[in-house]
Amino acid sequence: MSFVTPLFLLALIVVPATAIFLIVMNRRRARNAIAFTNLDVLASVAERQRSWKRWVPVGLILLALACAATALARPRVHLSVPEENATVILLVDVSGSMRANDVEPSRLDAAVDAMRQFLVKVPKNVKVGLVAFSSSPEVLAQPTTDRQSINDGLGFLAPEAGTALGDGLVTATKLAVTSLAKQGVRKEDGKFLPAAIVLESDGAQNRGTASPIQAAQLAKKAGVRVYGVALGTPNGKVKFGFGLFTNSIPVPPDPATVHAVSRITGGKSFNARDASRLSTVYRDLGSSIGRKTELREITQWFAIGAAILLISGVALARAWSSPLP
DSSP states (O other): OEESSGGGGGGGGHHHHHHHHHHHHHHHHHHHGGGOOOHHHHHHHHHHHHOGGGHHHHHHHHHHHHHHHHHHTOEEEEEEEEOTTOEEEEEEEOSGGGGOOSSSSOHHHHHHHHHHHHHHHSOTTSEEEEEEESSSEEEEEEEESOHHHHHHHHTTOOOOSOOOHHHHHHHHHHHHHHHHHHTTOOOOTTOOOSEEEEEEEOSOOOSOSSOHHHHHHHHHHHTOEEEEEEESOTTOEEEESSGGGOEEEEOOOOHHHHHHHHHHHTOOEEEEOSHHHHHHHHHHHHHHTTEEEEEEEOHHHHHHHHHHHHHHHHHHHHHTTOOOO
16 A cells, blocks of 8 residues: 555544543543542442443544544555456367366366356456367457357357467457457557457367467567466377277377467466366456556545544444543
């Protein structure tokens, strides 16, 4: 927390000064009580003075003074707020290896469930697009704030053939840049665009023309960060055939490539070896992507707090018939 006018914090001295004054006055009245010759009256006075109810309103009023003094200094804090014109592209691998069930119920089913959770968490004003890639990329949904259209697109995903990760990244980057350009948003020197690609991939590239590193460099140049999730376990396999003719093909993930892509673009990478971890990653990304940190003044918070505390203190004093010490 910082303050626009920190010198006004000196007003906080009023709080302990007032507390000391009230304590001294209360003790002085207690000494004066010795003048009473009626012990019953003296006992009732002493009992009232020992009552904790006398000090609750005082405490609330002192807190009100502290809040008011802090408000004078105009406090500021860093807050996470939705970013204007933010665009997120969900880039999902639908290669044949997504049939593997080392991540239950299958890699693709777990990924779809996690992306649906992402849509719930991401700020409502953020536009979300959907791109799937196997042997080639395909735009399934243009960036939109209509979450239902993205959910509909997720329902059409199915495992296909190879893995053209680089081409998928190129398509997702161009889609994000084009969407922002339509809103008049273009990259400024030394800054990122208010855009991100959330990549899910479960295997090494074996198709396409652009390599993942080339595509990552393109995304970096465009100012688009990539948050990559490497899905699957090293022992993942895909089975083909039936009965005696069943064949298994190992399909381990390629976390090294996902990590390199994220690092080059300024994003983050994650490993997800089970559905629970995958869901956690996408929920966390949904809560952070599309937001930015701003320094905002919160003077009104302290002013409102001071008013509430003051009213509460006075109200309790009247309700309990408890005069101030």
